[in-house]
Amino acid sequence: MTIVDLHRDDIKRGLAEGGILLIDVREAHEFEGGHIPGAVPHPLSTLDTTALAALIAEDGRRPVFSCMSGVRSVHALHAAQAAGIPVEAHYRGGFKDWAAAGEPIDS
Numbered sequence: 001m002t003i004v005d006l007h008r009d010d011i012k013r014g015l016a017e018g019g020i021l022l023i024d025v026r027e028a029h030e031f032e033g034g035h036i037p038g039a040v041p042h043p044l045s046t047l048d049t050t051a052l053a054a055l056i057a058e059d060g061r062r063p064v065f066s067c068m069s070g071v072r073s074v075h076a077l078h079a080a081q082a083a084g085i086p087v088e089a090h091y092r093g094g095f096k097d098w099a100a101a102g103e104p105i106d107s
């Protein structure tokens with residue numbers, strides 16, 4: 001299994017340049033309480049690999065998983081890769097790192 005750890009600067013750059021699809025795998029209530037601008041929700045607890053594969057194929061950007069701190073995003077990577085979905089990157093620090101650095105947050 002391939003895991004690529006991305007850091008805050010990688011995420012900021014990728015979002016600013018429009019090169020990454022940031023997939024937030026936290027629960028819906030967590031996402032609604034605050035998320036990284038541009039992220040799309042896809043909770044790990046109800047992970048639908050068919051819908052995820054379609055989202056990634058349709059979007060065309062590099063998919064990157066994000067969660068609160070980088071744990072659930074690794075679980076999402078395992079599940080996606082086991083289903084044959086071409087995703088290998090996650091935001092290692094997650095929302096905790098983003099918020100602690102004072103980055104903008106959408107709600």
